[in-house]
Amino acid sequence: GENVEQHPSTLSVQEGDSAVIKCTYSDSASNYFPWYKQELGKRPQLIIDIRSNVGEKKDQRIAVTLNKTAKHFSLHITETQPEDSAVYFCAASKWTDKLIFGTGTRLQVFP
Amino acid sequence: DTAVSQTPKYLVTQMGNDKSIKCEQNLGHDTMYWYKQDSKKFLKIMFSYNNKELIINETVPNRFSPKSPDKAHLNLHINSLELGDSAVYFCASSPDGNTEAFFGQGTRLTVV
Numbered sequence: 001g002e003n004v005e006q007h008p009s010t011l012s013v014q015e016g017d018s019a020v021i022k023c024t025y026s027d028s029a030s031n032y033f034p035w036y037k038q039e040l041g042k043r044p045q046l047i048i049d050i051r052s053n054v055g056e057k058k059d060q061r062i063a064v065t066l067n068k069t070a071k072h073f074s075l076h077i078t079e080t081q082p083e084d085s086a087v088y089f090c091a092a093s094k095w096t097d098k099l100i101f102g103t104g105t106r107l108q109v110f111p
Numbered sequence: 112d113t114a115v116s117q118t119p120k121y122l123v124t125q126m127g128n129d130k131s132i133k134c135e136q137n138l139g140h141d142t143m144y145w146y147k148q149d150s151k152k153f154l155k156i157m158f159s160y161n162n163k164e165l166i167i168n169e170t171v172p173n174r175f176s177p178k179s180p181d182k183a184h185l186n187l188h189i190n191s192l193e194l195g196d197s198a199v200y201f202c203a204s205s206p207d208g209n210t211e212a213f214f215g216q217g218t219r220l221t222v223v
Contacts, residue, residue, distance in 0.1 A: 032209045043201065043214040044154070087152055097208045098144065101154040 002027040004092050006102030013080050014110055021105045023090035024072040030092040033066060033073045034099070038087045047088075048075070080109045114138050117202045117215035124192055125223055132187045132218045134202030142208055143185040145177060148199040148217070157200075159208065160185050192222045 003026040013019050025033075034049035050057045050064045050073065057064050061080075066073040077084055090102040117134040124130055136143060145157040156169055158177040165177065174190045185202060202215040 034211060038152075043216050045214070046211045049211065089154060093208050095209055098156050098159045099205075099208065099212055100156065101146075104152045104154070106152075 002100040004102040019077045021075045025092040036089045115215040136204040140204040144203045146201040
């Protein structure tokens with residue numbers, strides 16, 4: 001089955017700096033790659049997603065890139081703000097299969 | 112109007128007891144899931160249901176059983192609770208497995 005690895009497990013940055021979180025997946029048939037943000041005590045919520053027919057997608061300060069050949073995808077957050085502090089999860093799925101999540105990255109943005 | 116709701120939000124119970132967590136979605140989605148989030152924050156799939164049919168049954172103990180009375184509901188029943196079952200359990204739904212999953216607010220289960 002699908003296996004998703006995520007790095008780093010923790011990431012600390014200064015406000016205004018960029019943050020990058022990387023994930024690799026094992027199943028080449030996976031074609032949907034969402035990113036979720038989970039604030040303390042809250043539910044995971046989708047922040048951006050990408051499908052396998054697209055190499056990059058951007059939404060304001062957030063961007064995701066996908067390298068199908070290498071089977072990895074990354075989340076990029078620019079101009080980080082304290083409210084970006086949370087746990088971020090990548091995930092992968094194929095067709096109508098389940099979402100498999102990475103192990104999470106705890107991002108701390110210091111003012 | 113809450114899209115995915117689960118009850119209760121907190122559940123404290125003794126070892127050996129049987130408990131249920133309820134989940135309802137009003138999004139008209141065909142697929143529903145149960146995820147377990149442990150103390151390390153790992154999100155692990157437990158079950159998924161598509162149109163009331165169990166399509167994937169992960170290797171969870173058979174003390175856990177999902178029950179779906181209709182497409183909008185997927186309840187989780189747990190028998191003979193153990194200390195290691197303590198975690199946050201999230202219900203989620205999706206139009207299919209290949210689009211955004213919407214999560215409930217979670218149920219924090221504490222077994223004492």
